[in-house]
Structure formats: C-alpha cells, structure tokens
Amino acid sequence: MEEQTTLLQVVKSLRHALTHANIFTRPPAPRAIEDIVFVCGYPVNHRKAKDQPPRLVLVSPEALQEFFEYWFKMLASLPISGYELGMQLGDLE
Secondary structure (H helix, E strand, O other): OOOOOOHHHHHHHHHHHHHOOOEEEEOOOOOOOOEEEEEEOOOOOOOOOOOOOOEEEEEOHHHHHHHHHHHHHHHHHOOOOHHHHHHHHHOOO
C-alpha cells in the first residue's frame, strides 16, 4: 500500500481479504511464519481493477496481534452497543 493509505483503507483491505480467504504466509509451512499477507482487489487485467485495484497488506504475526489488541480496545471503549457497531461497520462496504 502507498504511504498515504488511510487506516480505513487498511481495515477495509483486511476485511475483504479475510472475507474471501485471501490470506497467505511467508515462508510457507512447516517453518515459522515470518509474515502474513492479506490480498484484496482484482488483478490489473480484470475489468473491475480500475475501481478495486489489487492491494496487499503484509505484516508480522506480532504486528497483527498488536494491531488487533489496540483495535479491540478502541472498539470496546466506544459508547455504542455491539449491534450498532456492527451496523456501522456494515455500512463501510
């Protein structure tokens, strides 16, 4: 992703990659995982690539865990119900 990528773009990319099971590890098993790669968007030659270009989020397992810990703490601190939060996150599509 580019340097000016927003947090919302990162979260949406993670969400799309998780939804479509586009998650890969480096190096492949059986050795320890060094990086997790989340892939979303369309290949450059696909007709939808103009609107949804390919994006990669590459993180270490430790960085991903830290991100999710902060993310869940932030969500838990919001003064809204889980249902309302789910509805708001659903509107990000």
